[in-house]
Amino acid sequence: MTAVYGPTSPEQIPGVTQQQLRDRYLVEDLFIPGAVRTIVTHYDRVVAVGAMPTDAPLALEAVPEIRSEQFLDHREIGIVNIGGAGAVRADGERHVMANGACLYLGRGVKDVSFESDDAATPARFYGFSAPAHATCPTALVEPGQGTVRELGDPLTSNRRTINQYIHEDGVRSCQVVMGVTQLHAGSMWNTMPAHTHDRRTEFYVYFDVPEEARVVHLMGEPSETRHMLVGDGGLVLSPSWSIHSGVGTSNYSFVWAMAGENQAFDDMDGVAIADMR
Numbered sequence: 001m002t003a004v005y006g007p008t009s010p011e012q013i014p015g016v017t018q019q020q021l022r023d024r025y026l027v028e029d030l031f032i033p034g035a036v037r038t039i040v041t042h043y044d045r046v047v048a049v050g051a052m053p054t055d056a057p058l059a060l061e062a063v064p065e066i067r068s069e070q071f072l073d074h075r076e077i078g079i080v081n082i083g084g085a086g087a088v089r090a091d092g093e094r095h096v097m098a099n100g101a102c103l104y105l106g107r108g109v110k111d112v113s114f115e116s117d118d119a120a121t122p123a124r125f126y127g128f129s130a131p132a133h134a135t136c137p138t139a140l141v142e143p144g145q146g147t148v149r150e151l152g153d154p155l156t157s158n159r160r161t162i163n164q165y166i167h168e169d170g171v172r173s174c175q176v177v178m179g180v181t182q183l184h185a186g187s188m189w190n191t192m193p194a195h196t197h198d199r200r201t202e203f204y205v206y207f208d209v210p211e212e213a214r215v216v217h218l219m220g221e222p223s224e225t226r227h228m229l230v231g232d233g234g235l236v237l238s239p240s241w242s243i244h245s246g247v248g249t250s251n252y253s254f255v256w257a258m259a260g261e262n263q264a265f266d267d268m269d270g271v272a273i274a275d276m277r
Helices: 018-025
Strands: 002-005 035-041 047-052 075-081 086-090 093-097 102-105 112-116 125-131 139-141 147-151 160-166 177-183 200-207 215-219 226-230 235-238 245-248 253-260
Touching: 018 226, 018 235, 035 235, 047 075, 047 235, 075 160, 075 177, 086 102, 102 160, 102 177, 125 253, 200 215, 215 235
Parallel strands: 002 035
Antiparallel strands: 035 047, 047 125, 075 102, 075 125, 086 093, 086 112, 102 139, 147 160, 160 177, 177 253, 200 235, 200 253, 215 226, 215 245
16 A cells, blocks of 8 residues: 655645645554555655554565665665564564564665564554665664653653664664654653754654544744644654644654754754744
C-alpha cells in the first residue's frame, strides 16, 4: 500500500481548508493490521514505512517509485517499534525489538521483514528511509540506551526526555537522524519556543497518546502558523520551512526523524514566541 506526497511551498498554506491541510501533511493510516504502508515523499526523497504484523511476518518490498530491485539498494532506514514486542529480520539475522527500540539498516541490506511476538498485541514498526551514498553497519539500540538528554521544566509544562539514537555522535548513518522524545507526566508542550531548520526535513510519529486524547501539532511558517489535531500513530510530514511544535491534552511520546543537509541535532533556527502569528 503506497501513497505519494509531492512537494509543497509556504505560499500554499494561507487559504487552505483544515481538510486540505490534513491531506497534505498528515498520515492517519500509517499502521494497518497485517500490512506494510509506504509513504513516498519529495521532501529530501524521504520514504516513511509503517508495518503492523499480526499472525504472519511482513516483508519490506521495493515500490516502483524508488526504481530499485530491493528497498535498500540505494537507501538506508531507521526503524523504531512503537507497539508490542516484535523483531525485524535483516538478511537472516533476527533483531529483537521491544517498544522504543531503534534499529538502523544500511544501504545494501537485501531481505527485511517484520514480525510480532503476539498477534493480540502487535508490534508497530515505523521506518524512516533516505537515500544513502555509502554503507553503514547495522546497529540496534535498546530503549533508553542512546544519548539521553533531559530538557524543559515542569513550570513551563515541557519537561521531556530525548533519546538520540541515530545521529552524528551515535549510530552512524549517511543522513538519517532519529530518536524518541517522551513527555513527562504533567508536561504537554514540545519544542516551544519553536524552530525551523531549512537544511533538512523532519517527520513526527506520535504515540503513547491515550485514545481520547490528541496532540495539537503546530506547523507552517512562523508568521502563518496552522494546527492539526493528531491521534495515536499519526505521522506528520514537516517540510524544512515549517515549524514543528505540539501540545497535548495529555503527555505523549513521539519519534522524530530527519534527513537533509547535515546531522547536527542542534542546527536549528529559533523563533521567539512573541514573533509567531
